[in-house]
Amino acid sequence: MVGFIIWALIGAIIVAIGIKDLFAKKPVGFWANAETTKVEDVKGYNRATGILFIAYGIVFVLLGIPLLYGQNTPFVVISIVGAMLETIMIMVIYSIFIVKKYRVENWQKKRPHSM
Numbered sequence: 001m002v003g004f005i006i007w008a009l010i011g012a013i014i015v016a017i018g019i020k021d022l023f024a025k026k027p028v029g030f031w032a033n034a035e036t037t038k039v040e041d042v043k044g045y046n047r048a049t050g051i052l053f054i055a056y057g058i059v060f061v062l063l064g065i066p067l068l069y070g071q072n073t074p075f076v077v078i079s080i081v082g083a084m085l086e087t088i089m090i091m092v093i094y095s096i097f098i099v100k101k102y103r104v105e106n107w108q109k110k111r112p113h114s115m
Contacts, residue, residue: 003071007064007079011057018053021046030094038104045102052098056090 021028024046027036039045063082066075 001068004064004067007067008061011061011064014057014060015054016057018050018055018057021050021053024050030098037099037102039102040104041102045098048098048102049094052090052093056086059086 025042027039027042028046028049029036030049037045060083063079063086066073066078069075
C-alpha cells in the first residue's frame with residue numbers, strides 16, 4: 001500500500017507539472033537541461049505539452065495499481081515495464097508530433113540580423 005501511495009504521489013506531481021504547463025506564458029521545456037524549442041504558437045505548444053504530461057501522470061498512476069497487491073507480487077513487473085514503455089511513448093509523441101507541429105522552421109534565419 002505504501003508503495004502505491006508513493007507511486008501515486010509521483011504521478012500527481014507529473015499531473016501538476018502538466019497543469020502548470022497549460023497556463024505558462026513562455027514555451028515550456030520538455031527535455032531536462034536543454035534549450036526550449038522555438039515555437040510560433042506558444043499557447044498551443046504549451047497546451048499540447050501540458051496535456052501530454054497530464055495524460056502521462058494519469059497513466060503512470062494507473063500503472064501503479066499492481067502495487068496495491070504488495071511490492072513482492074510478480075505483477076509489479078507490469079508497473080515497471082509499463083512506466084518504461086509509457087516514458088518512451090511520450091518522448092516519441094513529443095518529438096514526432098508536438099515539435100513537428102509547433103517548431104519554428106529554421107528559426108535562426110527568422111531572427112533579425114544584428115550589426
